[in-house]
Ligand SMILES: [Zn+2]
């Protein structure tokens with residue numbers, strides 16, 4: 109059994125045939141999906157899919173790309189949204205200095221706001237970080253100093269130094285199809301060495317289709333290709349990798365197991 113710990117089922121490319129997309133994934137052995145939101149106007153739809161499909165869960169949050177549009181986000185709106193029984197995580201949130209689509213200070217403030225709700229509720233924060241390792245680590249250290257909260261770095265592509273840092277801070281690391289790309293040597297070395305209890309797999313579909321589907325619309329069924337690739341890197345069977353990552357998923361997202 110595999111779980112896709114990060115997909116965008118409401119995005120163009122998947123929404124048009126969402127039922128078929130889920131069916132194909134289930135046939136490929138994917139038995140759980142975490143449907144991720146990126147802006148407040150999506151929350152109802154993302155949670156609605158999770159309420160309808162018994163193997164889909166939801167996250168609510170604001171992607172750093174959309175931070176500018178949510179500079180006035182009311183923390184109580186987030187607090188209310190996470191009380192839904194199918195909402196098991198907060199995010200995706202974080203910092204994206206590669207595209208810099210929103211003001212960096214607003215990205216940082218919103219990142220901290222998500223963390224506040226994570227600390228209050230015990231729900232994990234799903235962190236997106238790109239070209240922002242130093243600030244991401246600094247905010248995590250500062251906020252963890254104020255009180256614990258669970259968190260993961262999704263679609264991990266950062267340096268091994270940053271990887272060590274976030275593992276030391278207790279975070280989990282989620283690998284997307286990027287790990288299967290030919291030029292991802294450093295990431296492959298990190299993936300081979302990750303502690304068994306700290307590793308998840310995801311698609312980030314409809315983006316980033318893994319080898320051998322590169323260039324196609326990514327869909328949750330393809331998490332199997334990433335899992336197979338990572339299992340080879342780690343010298344285990346894909347069944348073992350699936351069991352490990354599924355167990356890690358339910359430990360981290362404990363509301364899904366309840
Ligand atoms: Zn992301």
Ligand SMILES: [Zn+2]
Pocket residue numbers: 114116144200312
């Ligand atoms: Zn995403």
